[in-house]
Amino acid sequence: MSAKSVKVDLLARVEGEGGFHVKIRDQQVQAVAVKIFEPPRFFEAFLRGRKFSEAPDITARICGICPVAYQMSACQAVEDAFEVQMDPAICELRRLLYCGEWIESHALHIYMLHAPDFLGYEDVLQMAKDHPDAVQRGLRLKKIGNTLMTVVGGREIHPFNVRVGGFYRAPEKRQLLDLAEELKWARDAAVETAHWAGGFAFPEFERDYEFVALHRGNEYPMNEGRLVSNRGLDIPIAEYEQHFAEDHVPHSNALHSTNLERGAYFVGPLARYSLNFECLSPLAQQTAKDSGLGRECRNPFQGILVRAVELVYACEEALRIISTYEVPERSFLEVTPRVGTGHGCTEAPRGILYHKYRFDERGLILSAKIVPPTAQNLKTIEDDLAEFVSSRLHLPKDRLQWQCEQAVRNYDPCISCATHSLKIWIDRQ
């Protein structure tokens, strides 16, 4: 009879506060719990009674890393409820802003949070001693993402230039063209990032996930599309709640989302990539191949590679948008409130972010629902840990704990988002 546990009370290098506990009895994993103890933040409740125009700015405050995602999903949901036909020029500018957030968020996760796992360092400070050039590259990449957000969104954290219907003010052509040289550097640095990360050792671990992501024609998804999966799901976002539900679990202040028919599912870079590989640019596809990825990726530890490929894509996409940009005649469309319900879903760096609002005739919010990507991945993270630990029971405790932490960080979990925070416990006797 043997029993043990792997227990991490406060997980490092994640956004927010949480931990995990894996309970092992008789050489079998008995229970896994990703504990989310960051307190719930009740955003949905305090949106009630607020004006439609406040939704993007209030929800942006849920997260300092992906505020644009909240703004984009919120705007889309409002515009859906008020039946606004968006101007393509504004959609392009929104996509450019989203590129900034992807670049900033992916660079932060790849270099500051995830790479130390693969290179064997406690944190990026330790890593910087031996790999100063890599850390400098990561910082400069993050910086160009921030700059893009500042130029388009007004500032890098919680941009204030976004409004329902578009932007308060469109950037000048010159302001965007000035970013091109640095973006070209960033695109090349992103390719270098993928090659660098391609040399890391990845644990042998694959699971048959249901990947869920947006999909829209030939466009790599960010702001628009239908929800699709590799299990045949293909729905407009308005049908989200017919297929997915949120449940409360005792050990978590974040709700767990499941697919009503099939249970746990996977959102984020691996899902986007595997469902939309054909939509990537030739350079991004080539970079994926050169760094050792196939057309589909089912090893969550390789998420760092997929993020690097998306980094390449986001830099190229930003360059494309900038090269054809003309200041739009109108930076926003006027919207007229009406009674109705609207749905929004966009691809945050960590995966799909769903918003739903119900409005009265004055455009006041009657109810709000927000489902962030991390809440959708929590069940999958727990399943990964159970399977991962089951096949590695022979490992010494500290090694096992290290790899478990890494398995959670694969998802770049944003606990602040999920509670609208992470700690680890492996219990082995």
Add this chain to the structure above:
Amino acid sequence: MTTHPNVIVIGVGNPFRSDDGAGPAIVRLLKGQIPPEIKCLEETGDGAELLDAWKGVECVILIDAIQSGAPPTTIYRFDARTESLPVWFSHASTHTFGVAEAIELARHMDELPPKLVVYGIEGLDFSPGTELSPEVAEALPAISRLILREVLRLTSSKLAKSV
């Protein structure tokens, strides 16, 4: 001929969090008093931005509001080249890295400016709001004068060297 003294003053903080805006408020006070060739920056405290701001700069004076538990308006001065900032200088932010982390990262990468002086001003109220607490607001001119003296000392010694 004199060359550019290459000194910058950076006020760090969030002006929407009451006394957290003390650093930027001091920088605004200093702006009218220090030689115009000295760059004054107001930063939110994002570590990556700080590393970028002091790239290639010889002398950096950084001012940040802190919560060490000392009486409000207590002033700390650190020579960050020779010592690490105390633990309580780190902002408990999981989303980004702050002043102390940026300094340590720069130290590891050998990217610290040749001179880096950090002033910590003990705040009282860090709740949402754009006004400093009366205690901190009242102490601001005296703190500014103290920092101005250091800036002038640094620039005059630099200028003297470069003549």
